[in-house]
Amino acid sequence: MPLTLLADAQSPITAEATALQSAPQYFQWLHSWLPAPFFHTQAFLLFFAAVFCLYWMIPRRWQMTRICVLVVASFHFYAAWSYELAFLVLGTTFADYLFGRTMNLIEGKRWRFAVMLTSITMNLGILCYFKYRGFFLNELFDGLTRLGYHPGYQKLDPLSLFIPFGISFYTFEAISYAVDVYKRKIPAEKSLPRFLLFILFFPHLVAGPIVRAGDFLRQTHRPKRWNWLRAQVGVQLFLMGAFKKMAIADRMAQFCDPVISNPEAYGTGTCWLAVLAYAIRIYCDFSGYSDMALGLAHLLGYKLTNNFAMPYSSMNVTEFWRRWHISLSSWLRDYVFIPLGGSRGSRLFTYRNLMLTMILGGLWHGAAWGYILWGVAHGLMLVIHKQFKDFCEVRPRLDAVFSSKVGTLWRVSFTFFCVSLCWVLFQPDLSKALQMYGQLFSVHKGLALPLANKSLWVLAIFVLFCHVLVRSGAWAKIYARLPAPVLGTGYAVCLCTAMLLAPDAGTTFIYFTF
Amino acid sequence: MTLVGTIRINLARLFRPSAAGGKSTRSITVRSQRLPSRRKGRATVFSFVAALLAIHALMFVVSADARVRDPEYGRRAASLRERIAENPGRPVTVVLGSSRVAMGIRPTAWEDVRPADATHPDPLIFNMGLIGSGPVMELMTLRRLYADGFRPDVVLLEFWPPFLHQEGVWTETNRIATDRLIERDRQIVREYFPDPERVERDMDWRRRNPIFANRERLLVQILSRWLLPEKRTDWLWDDLDTWGWKPGNDMEHGLSSMRSDAHARCAEIYKPLFATHKISPIAEQACRESVALARQHGATVGFVFLPESSEFRQLYSPELNQVVRAYLDRLCSELDIPVIDSREWVDDGFIVDGFHLSRVGAAEYTRKLGPSVAATFPKARERGKP
Numbered sequence: 067m068p069l070t071l072l073a074d075a076q077s078p079i080t081a082e083a084t085a086l087q088s089a090p091q092y093f094q095w096l097h098s099w100l101p102a103p104f105f106h107t108q109a110f111l112l113f114f115a116a117v118f119c120l121y122w123m124i125p126r127r128w129q130m131t132r133i134c135v136l137v138v139a140s141f142h143f144y145a146a147w148s149y150e151l152a153f154l155v156l157g158t159t160f161a162d163y164l165f166g167r168t169m170n171l172i173e174g175k176r177w178r179f180a181v182m183l184t185s186i187t188m189n190l191g192i193l194c195y196f197k198y199r200g201f202f203l204n205e206l207f208d209g210l211t212r213l214g215y216h217p218g219y220q221k222l223d224p225l226s227l228f229i230p231f232g233i234s235f236y237t238f239e240a241i242s243y244a245v246d247v248y249k250r251k252i253p254a255e256k257s258l259p260r261f262l263l264f265i266l267f268f269p270h271l272v273a274g275p276i277v278r279a280g281d282f283l284r285q286t287h288r289p290k291r292w293n294w295l296r297a298q299v300g301v302q303l304f305l306m307g308a309f310k311k312m313a314i315a316d317r318m319a320q321f322c323d324p325v326i327s328n329p330e331a332y333g334t335g336t337c338w339l340a341v342l343a344y345a346i347r348i349y350c351d352f353s354g355y356s357d358m359a360l361g362l363a364h365l366l367g368y369k370l371t372n373n374f375a376m377p378y379s380s381m382n383v384t385e386f387w388r389r390w391h392i393s394l395s396s397w398l399r400d401y402v403f404i405p406l407g408g409s410r411g412s413r414l415f416t417y418r419n420l421m422l423t424m425i426l427g428g429l430w431h432g433a434a435w436g437y438i439l440w441g442v443a444h445g446l447m448l449v450i451h452k453q454f455k456d457f458c459e460v461r462p463r464l465d466a467v468f469s470s471k472v473g474t475l476w477r478v479s480f481t482f483f484c485v486s487l488c489w490v491l492f493q494p495d496l497s498k499a500l501q502m503y504g505q506l507f508s509v510h511k512g513l514a515l516p517l518a519n520k521s522l523w524v525l526a527i528f529v530l531f532c533h534v535l536v537r538s539g540a541w542a543k544i545y546a547r548l549p550a551p552v553l554g555t556g557y558a559v560c561l562c563t564a565m566l567l568a569p570d571a572g573t574t575f576i577y578f579t580f
Numbered sequence: 581m582t583l584v585g586t587i588r589i590n591l592a593r594l595f596r597p598s599a600a601g602g603k604s605t606r607s608i609t610v611r612s613q614r615l616p617s618r619r620k621g622r623a624t625v626f627s628f629v630a631a632l633l634a635i636h637a638l639m640f641v642v643s644a645d646a647r648v649r650d651p652e653y654g655r656r657a658a659s660l661r662e663r664i665a666e667n668p669g670r671p672v673t674v675v676l677g678s679s680r681v682a683m684g685i686r687p688t689a690w691e692d693v694r695p696a697d698a699t700h701p702d703p704l705i706f707n708m709g710l711i712g713s714g715p716v717m718e719l720m721t722l723r724r725l726y727a728d729g730f731r732p733d734v735v736l737l738e739f740w741p742p743f744l745h746q747e748g749v750w751t752e753t754n755r756i757a758t759d760r761l762i763e764r765d766r767q768i769v770r771e772y773f774p775d776p777e778r779v780e781r782d783m784d785w786r787r788r789n790p791i792f793a794n795r796e797r798l799l800v801q802i803l804s805r806w807l808l809p810e811k812r813t814d815w816l817w818d819d820l821d822t823w824g825w826k827p828g829n830d831m832e833h834g835l836s837s838m839r840s841d842a843h844a845r846c847a848e849i850y851k852p853l854f855a856t857h858k859i860s861p862i863a864e865q866a867c868r869e870s871v872a873l874a875r876q877h878g879a880t881v882g883f884v885f886l887p888e889s890s891e892f893r894q895l896y897s898p899e900l901n902q903v904v905r906a907y908l909d910r911l912c913s914e915l916d917i918p919v920i921d922s923r924e925w926v927d928d929g930f931i932v933d934g935f936h937l938s939r940v941g942a943a944e945y946t947r948k949l950g951p952s953v954a955a956t957f958p959k960a961r962e963r964g965k966p
Contacts, residue, residue, distance in 0.1 A: 293618065294618045294619075294621035294622035295620075295621035297621060317806075320808060521806045550624040551627040551631075553627065553628075557631070557632075558634075559635070565795060566792075566799060567795075568792065569808075
């Protein structure tokens with residue numbers, strides 16, 4: 067029987083289950099308690115309740131003990147899923163700590179650079195080994211075979227590859243730390259527990275947000291005091307995230323998953339509806355997870371970077387990237403785009419940098435052509451937007467048309483349309499994505515959606531309404547005036563509605579695989 | 581300000597380009613999280629916990645109600661209460677059984693033709709058939725009825741040989757979804773389920789998590805179209821009439837290609853069953869327990885063998901027919917129970933798939949069943965006098 071309150075926690079990948087069979091007894095027992103690192107499960111809530119009570123029971127002056135409790139809890143959180151990979155993360159984090167300390171000791175820039183490079187190579191090497199090995203070796207295999215050479219190895223089965231949850235997230239955190247220490251933007255952290263907490267802190271460990279050392283480590287130095295306001299924000303964010311995930315994302319998955327996995331069986335209209343459902347699903351799934359992570363961190367007295375800011379209300383793709391996965395886009399800006407030269411050179415030079423950054427962003431999401439092309443598509447859209455912006459700037463009348471209410475509505479709709487179309491590429495199987503485009507742009511008859519379209523529209527309108535409410539500023543006004551009992555009851559109703567609408571078997575978080 | 585005016589202003593604010601570009605997003609987020617005081621924060625958290633507990637307590641009570649957890653039973657029970665209240669003095673006859681009963685007994689047809697003699701009140705026949713019900717579910721339903729305060733004068737139990745077989749896929753407890761079980765079914769679970777501990781754990785979990793664990797049961801009654809077709813169970817009760825009858829397939833009397841197709845499909849299922857058919861001691865135990873329970877509460881008990889088409893009857897081997905007949909005779913003589921053997925009462929044309937009556941067939945059959953019930957249980961009629 068699943069020990070669940072909010073969702074059916076089932077470990078999503080069967081390859082992991084076989085690995086667990088050979089795990090020591092303790093970790094098997096741990097796994098039986100916490101089968102998957104999903105926040106919206108009863109098992110996790112029990113785990114969190116235990117950590118929360120223990121953490122706040124420790125006196126404030128024992129800040130280091132509190133940090134150690136969080137580190138141990140975070141390690142167990144990850145080890146419950148895979149103890150081997152938990153030790154790997156622990157090991158690499160310790161190595162990063164040593165690299166940082168070494169860089170702090172070295173005065174010479176060249177040697178510091180060498181240490182930073184070693185740290186980045188180690189982190190990227192591990193990332194490539196786990197995440198990109200299969201893709202590159204299989205592409206090489208296909209290439210050599212096409213040319214008539216025998217590659218001398220067997221093609222790897224992508225399903226048999228064991229990708230650690232959240233590897234891309236903590237790798238980027240470690241890289242940003244190494245770069246910042248190298249550039250002397252921040253001093254290397256002297257305390258090992260604090261540094262371990264920076265990387266391993268369980269609310270952001272498996273799917274972000276990507277935290278910056280400068281932001282996070284500073285917080286670990288401040289003794290935490292219980293704050294009801296913060297607790298309320300934490301509860302609110304967690305509930306909001308749970309609602310997004312359970313009531314919207316998992317429900318949208320019921321619409322889009324069957325269509326995306328077999329687009330040829332469905333009619334054109336159904337495929338368009340599936341695109342809409344997929345766009346909403348991805349947003350609610352990832353932002354739901356981020357909200358929950360932020361909420362949990364708040365409940366422990368930490369503030370993580372806000373990852374989403376109503377991205378589907380963006381008026382252009384550049385704004386979209388300021389509102390979507392903010393921690394990644396700002397990371398790419400600071401550690402890829404700007405070091406590449408940013409927009410300091412010619413127009414072509416800027417476009418090249420944009421394309422390279424977005425391709426890397428696509429590749430970060432997954433080792434598959436679909437993700438790379440998704441990055442390319444977004445890069446192209448950014449380039450086109452920059453061009454068009456320049457074009458409009460010298461044409462005030464055109465600019466005025468686009469700045470009018472109708473023009474703004476058109477821009478928001480068109481941006482959403484383009485972004486949604488690009489989401490089709492956002493899957494490991496490129497052939498399915500191409501099939502989907504084929505279905506979308508040619509009239510076909512086929513199956514209808516497995517569920518009544520009405521429920522899709524109701525949820526889509528609800529998401530739109532929330533966007534309108536927040537962006538218009540109306541929500542902030544209403545929120546400030548709501549009496550506490552109404553707000554508290556609203557939270558409870560929101561949670562109960564999420565529990566009621568949660569589909570039979572909850573799906574895993576999309577971004578866990580990145 | 582009018583609603584249109586408000587919307588217009590909000591839309592204008594929404595789509596107005598921000599001077600700060602992307603930076604404006606931060607201010608929105610911060611503003612939405614700003615709260616006036618810490619006291620409000622504490623009051624909100626406590627209100628949340630209190631409201632959550634209150635909703636759970638409410639749902640704890642609501643989801644324990646059979647009408648919510650098992651609407652197929654609960655709606656019939658509510659209708660039965662209303663029919664008894666409308667017809668005081670008439671002897672109440674509840675018929676328990678499977679989909680054959682649910683679709684085959686149409687009490688309104690009997691109500692239309694009954695003599696309505698004041699000196700000899702006609703039996704009030706009520707359909708309590710549940711889809712998939714065999715002897716164990718019949719016992720479960722009977723126990724629920726008594727626990728709900730019903731005191732029927734006559735209890736008619738369906739006798740149908742296929743459901744006396746309780747092995748493999750035909751094990752009746754496999755057909756009983758655990759989410760329809762309520763607290764008072766625990767005894768049935770302990771006595772008849774192969775793995776009672778697991779089922780009871782599941783029941784406990786549903787009790788503790790009244791919303792999440794019973795969400796499909798709840799959602800199917802509120803927003804059934806939001807569920808995947810295979811998850812929808814509302815077809816079990818959505819078209820029940822006020823006498824517990826569930827309309828079957830609307831097939832015109834006579835030959836139909838649909839009928840032969842349906843029969844062929846049923847033959848595929850029942851032929852292998854009849855080849856290995858065995859009467860299970862579990863089924864017999866449940867049957868005997870139902871009889872004892874009804875008698876304990878002062879009811880008269882009878883068996884009813886509902887119509888089967890001639891083609892379906894041919895699926896029984898002569899040996900099986902003999903075994904079944906001998907078993908029924910033995911049971912009836914041991915328990916001193918009458919049987920209404922209506923196996924051949926209606927034409928094949930009224931039977932959709934070999935053993936389910938069509939809507940017209942149900943009316944035709946019930947018009948014959950009413951007088952038979954009155955004649956078979958005369959003492960109950962006497963008892964029922966005002």
